[in-house]
Amino acid sequence: MKTDFKFSNLLGTVYRKGNLLFTPDGTCLLSPVGNRVSVFDLVHNTSYTLPFAHRTNIDRLDLSPRGNLLLTVDENGRAILTNFHRRIALHHFSFKSRVTALKFSPSGRHFAVGVGRRLQIWQTPSTPGTETNGEIEFAPFVLHRDLAAHFDSVLNIEWSSDSRFLLTASRDLTARVWSLDPEEGFEPTTLAGHRQGVVAAYFSGNQELIYTVSQDGALFRWEYVAKKDPDTMEDIADARWRIVKKDFFMQNNAKVNCAAFHAPSNFLVVGFSNGLFGLYDLPEFNMIHLLSVSQSNIDVVTINQTGEWLAFGSSKHGQLLVWEWQSESYILKQQGHLESMNALVYSPDGQKIVTTADDGKVKVWDVKSGFCIVTFTEHTSGVTACEFAKKGNVLFTASLDGSIRAWDLIRYRNFRTFTAPSRLSFSSLAVDPTGEVICAGSPDSFDIHVWSVQTGQLLDQLSGHEGPVSTLAFASDGNHLVSGSWDHTVRIWSIFGRTQTSEPLQLVSDVLSVAFRPDGKQVAASTLDGQLSFWSVHDAVQEGGIDGRRDVSGGRKVSDRRTAANVAGTKSFNRITYSADGSCILAGGNSKYICLYDVGTGSLVKKFTISVNTSIDGTQEILNSRDLTEAGPRALIDETGEASDLEDRVDRTLPGAKRGDAGARTTRPEVRVTSVDFAPTGRAFCAASTEGLLIYSLDTDFIFDPFDLDITITPSTILATLDAAKKAAASDTVDDDNTFLKALIMSFRLNESKLIRAVYEAIPPSDIPLVVRTVPTVYLPRLLRFVAHAAEETPHLEFNLMWIESLFGSHGRYLKDNSGTFAPELRAVQRAIDDIRENLKWMTEKNLYDLNYLLSQPVLAKKKPTNALMATDSGEMDGLDDQMEEADDGEGEWIGLE
Template identity: 80%
Template sequence: MKTDFKFSNLLGTVYRQGNLLFTPDGTCLLSPVGNRVTVFDLVQNTSYTLPFAHRTNIDRLDLSPRGNLLLTVDETGRAILTNFHRRIAIHHFSFKSRVSALKFSPSGRHFAVGVGRRLQIWQTPSTPGTETNGEIEFAPFVLHRDSAAHFDTVQSIEWSSDSRFLLSASRDLTARVWSLDKEDGFEPTTLAGHRQGVVTACFDAAQESIYTVSQDGALFRWAYTEKQDPETDEVIGEPQWRIAKKDFFMQNDAKVNCAAFHAPSSLLVVGFSNGLFGLYDLPEFNMIHQLSVSQSNIDVVTINKSGEWLAFGSSKHGQLLVWEWQSESYILKQQGHLDSMNSLVYSPDGQKIVTTADDGKVKVWDVKSGFCIVTFTEHTSGVSACQFAKKGSVLFTAPFAHVILLLAVDPSGEVVCAGSPDSFDIHVWSVQTGQLLDQLSGHEGPVSSLAFAGDGNHLVSGSWDRTVRIWSVFGRAQTSEPLQLVSDVLSVSFRPDGKQVAASTLDGQLSFWNVTDAVQEGNVDGRRDVSGGRKVSDRTTAANAAGTKSFNRITYSADGSCILAAGNSKYICLYDVNTGSMIKKFTVSVNLSLDGTQEFLNSRNLTEAGPRGLIDETGEASDKEDRIDRTLPGAKRGDAGARTTRPEVRVTCVDFAPTGRAFCAASTEGLLVYSLDTDFVFDPVDLDITITPSTILATLDAAKAAAEANTVDDDNTFLKALIMAFRLNESKLILYLPRLLRFVAHAAEETPHLEFNLLWFESLFNCHGRYFKENSGTFAPELRIVQRAIDDIRENLKRLTEKNLYDLNYLLSKPVLADKKSASALLPIADDDVEGGDDQMEDADGSDGDWIGLE
């Protein structure tokens, strides 16, 4: 089994905090998800997560006008400059403090950041014009200008279209006009007059007016005019920016959280704290739309380049919306789980992942696109477990409301077993009738885990009574001898062939038992492997912390050679079953915004009042509504004893894909997907010095020449070149059967050559079908990949034929007027070739034409 799994995608959450960003072409949307960035392709309907990760949650991000450079900044002011197209981190930099605003200039030569109350302008690395010997020289960040005229945090930055001037809006109730370089006759100007903090400030298309929006719902339009005496109309003083018009949004107690202005179309979008957004036409201030798109406040809004799509983000509910305002339709509507995920399962075809969480929702995620395609909300409380029937057409879920925490489904889908911590029995139900068939008694403690064997003949259960029991559910005798362990059992799993059982215990041990004779075949001590991460409230080191030294969930790989284990730790461990050695350790997260990601804590952060990370030190400097003490009338000061909470990094569930090419983990960060297909891995088979890319291409050229000359050369054939390419295992050149199956299956998913790929499948199964059947266990991952590819082809053809049938029925239902001219135009036949000439075109009744159907 291949074990070089790489991080592939992040599902389960779509938006956390920070600003949203459209790419310059307007087809993709970038969303900060924790300490990573997810890209949503709105045209291809796919999503992917960039491979780099910050040490804390991302606050700000922006793209250069060309779309090649992505700058992301986290909560501590640390920035990463990335080649967006190649997804490679280029440079790391620190702004020394938290960044509240970030914007590239339209020319791409500079970018401006708001660092607290300071406005800094930096030169963009690889600035055009810095060429050496014809090549662009990469230089680190160079500070161009640093200004500190505001008295509070800078909230937004906007550039003029010519990149000469820029606007900054601040919480100090003002906006300021700056110049990139010194301009003759220009002095930085302060735009004052708002009664609350200014959310945004922007230029109009002609750069003759400035619009400022404040938190209390006031919109000011500023014009560069001269002051006149109202009695004599004489000019008084020099020209300056003055308020030309005042408008108000009038949203009762709701405040303006965000605003965005599209200068070419003069459209202003405003998001309010009550979940409403308004679309206004300026300068007349005509309201075009006012809709509710979220149940909580809208934190960020942005507009794409064409002005057609509006993107909204709500951090409280993790919502991400893209709205096309002209057609009043959703382009994208995604929402992650509100609470921690409890369980997950792959669908039998490997194309879907189902997750459940404490928010009572069951979500189905498409592996290929990365989108949530279905959300079930029938549960009224948290959902603890989910399982698929083997055929994949039925999904079983268990809620906390009925105190059912465990599920196991018979592969036939006829029987479902459940367990709970309240009762020590295992309940067996019939799916067809819904009746309770049996209660399996024997455990003397709460049942912690259940699993069916692949053949459905046996059920394994683990309990806190330190025993593992194997049940013959369909046998006459419903008793079993316990397999005694030295600690509480946390998780059990059957090997896919049903011949071995693995159990994880509270002391960090993994035990492997033979099902036939109940003999222990192996043991793994994983305490040191999984241990890691210290919470800010821990009084002991990470090495001595007891809560991270066990595996809460284990699962076998598709071929049964490896086992994946995870728990309340930041590590996921992959073990080889035969040798008991750890093959690889995966780090779930390095996000310091989560608790338990650090091995060592800074003693300076431990104060007399407790850990500094849990103390609310912002006090009155913050505007969070939940920090105001409203118990007494008129009280506006925050609670001095208020404490904050930090989410703890942990993995609640892991599962391997049926193909064996990927696995996923439900963690605090979201649904992490690791895959073998992320990057190309050099993995040759039967390689010798004669197998090189050059010799393969030479053999292929010789085979082409022989085919053109109609000669037969046994040493230079297409088959020989194909075999050589499989031995080298390089996809660009293109052992044998499993690799050939996998290659054709991937080609069927990614190439438009439908008939060609299906002919390959038909030939392979006609020639080697018996061998595939006899070695189905070995070829199981490849056969599942082929099944997935054929299912995709079938679904696409089904949709295409249904559409064609609808179009044909519509055309057949429409009559067509046939006359001489139309008939002659449709049938260009010479008159001398038809007897009777034009007389033959007349109807029997002598009329010129009539309505006829296309039948």
């Protein structure tokens, strides 16, 4: 099987921390998910994760006004400049300290960052080789100005609409006005008067007003006016920025966490620490909305360019919301698991992934869109296992609350609940392929419980194990059940046989996970000592073994006294699963690695690193000795106790805690993989990890993947070649050079989708067979992939089908001989043709229904019943016209067609 799996998408986590960002067109939302960035397309209802990753969690991100450059900065001040459209990292840079604010100028020529209490203005990187002021610029980052006047961290930066001035808000209770370049008659101005830190400051649309918002809920309006004598109304002081109005939000001691201002429409959005947000019309300060969107504090809010959509993020519950305030409806409402995920499973059709977690929730994720489509909350404790019935419409979950629940995924409801005679917590689950019997194991009992799905009755309790049953699995034929226990044995049961005997297989350590090979002839078991064992089901003989301790070990926790290589004795695989063809086995455990082994040879085929995020414990191979203090590792010391505000020092993580513990220590999340599963097609696999739900795929699309590119292949030369081909076709001259083919090959070499589509759609239908017949075989995969994509995306039905027919007519034998190489492309073409067929079938059925509906409608006729349809059939059109004329006179009545 192919093993070249690449990271494809990140599900299960929609927001961690940092600011949210709309694209300039307002259709996509960028959200930081740990050390990666996810993009949510709000129009097409899809999401994807950018391929680059930071070394720590992302703090700030911003897009240039054109939307082509994305700048992301992590907790340590390290930045990555990315071409957003092509999804390519262009440059890495370090600001040497934590960045608290980031903003591109409206002109796109500069961006400003708040580095601690300093304001730095940098020139926006230009394309290498372009001339700037007569010189060729190569430096990606050039510092324009470095300003320092604040006494505490800069929290927010705003530019004026002409990009000449900046407005900064700081924790030192002030806001300041700066100029991009020194201007005559202008001096940097301090706006003081707030009693708590200023969260945000904004220019009005005409730049005549400034609004400042502080944490205590005060909104000040500033104008550039001179001080007047109240009696004579004459100027008695020079003009400067003065407070002309003070308003207060009054939210019962709730703090203002974030704010956003839409200058063209003059409305302000404010997020509070109690989960409420308010929408206000300025400068009159009229409240438009005041709604609760979260059970915890709102950390960030932003507005799209048109001012229609508001995006909110809450880091405590991992919530991401997009709300349309005019229609008062949600555009997007997503939330990840509150606790770590325990289990996952692919649906039989490969279109959905189900995850369960310690928070008691069961979530169903759509693989194509990346969104959670339904959440089940009936379980009252952690959900430990999940399995699908064979048809995929029924899902079974096991929980520590002592219940096994069956879910209908068509109506999205819990239709059956299974319990044991005594109160038990269930930790493992297996479903018979026919969906008629389910089995569950418990850490509180040594028996395996068997229920009937139809009746919900407990059929049997299988005894034999001398320790808790940790894992269960059914064979694909349903004849055998395998169970693994902490008593160091694996047992194979024939539960449908007359004698329910079991064959014990003795191992040397606790069994953590078992899996049946898809053909049902081999069982794999993972044990606590890091070993993988393979047994034959027919004769109960061990066929092989793998020592995986060295492979799964890697990553050192900050509290470890030994190196990563020396802690291998404590590492093991918590979950194993076979590939679709049974040739490989995928294993994951309490490590940053997922291992793929070849079952036949026992060799390690590939290791996948799930995370390089050092904000998570266990991702570093070598620790920095400077982070080891007398009080222990610096990462485990809670430094929030030194915060200036009491509200920030008190730890209220326990529910109902009012006072909290001001000296509480924090714990870092540890990198681990709790579950892995292959897609039914074998083209992808997913892993439930600390970072979220990671999907690795063989069908990852590259946005920019040039092929055989040289300096002569540019967009202008491709368009020139295409114009020459069009002129030759218009003049009916014989094109000996086959210029259309040349333009098509050039566009494939540059691999720009827009150029390929322009050339593709410009080729006349009469020239398609000639172009296809002469395409070099090296370009066939790309052409097949593009035609399949065009058949799904473009409305040119007959045109696309002509391309497909010509491709298979000219290169059918070559494609058949190399079907293994062209499998993804052929599968994509098959999917496109199936979609076309289904759409045509749906359209014809709809047209037939419409015609039947129209034919069944009553018509106006004479009082004397006359069959209009018979008149039409017999050719008596004159009689039908007379009917309609009399009906127009209002002398007819309604009758139905026979």
